[in-house]
Amino acid sequence: MTAVEKAGYGVASHDIELAIDGMTCASCVARVERALHKVSGVTSASVNLANEMARVSGSGVDETALIAAVEHAGYGARLTGRGVSEDDRKKHESRAALIHVRIAALLTAPLFIIMILR
Structure with a gap:
């Protein structure tokens, strides 16, 4: 692609959005971005931890190669807008929130018991 650009021509690129599951920290974001950059044709990859999304730009990028990476x-990883309904996304978010509440309760229980016994 750089040879074409050096010759004075542009290369058409398109954006692909992926929903990413399982990230918990900035280190996870960096790992996903590195994996995406290794895929042939990718010119840029940006991952957002807060909304668990990745935006990949490139030319001739194979979507299945991105998911596999x-x-x-x-x-x-999964493509956004393909086979994932809004209801499924909301159910996934609800399950994730419930897991966080259970973990918080489990970690808080010993402190609560110590406070009661004093």
């Missing part, structure tokens, strides 16, 4: 890095 993210999964090889240890995370889940």
Whole structure:
């Protein structure tokens, strides 16, 4: 692609959005971005931890190769807007929130018991 640009021509690129599952920290974001950059044709990859989304730009990028790269890095990935309904996304978010509440309750229980016994 750089040879074409050096010759004075542009290369058409398109954006692909992926929903990423399993990220918990900035280190996870960096791993996913590195994995995406390794895929042939990718010119830029940006991952947002807060909304668990990745935006990939490139020319001739194979979507299945992107998903495979993210999964090889240890995370889940799927294309947005394809086969994922809004209800499914909300159910996933609800399950994740419930897991966080259970973990918080489990970690708080010993402190609560100590406070009661004093």
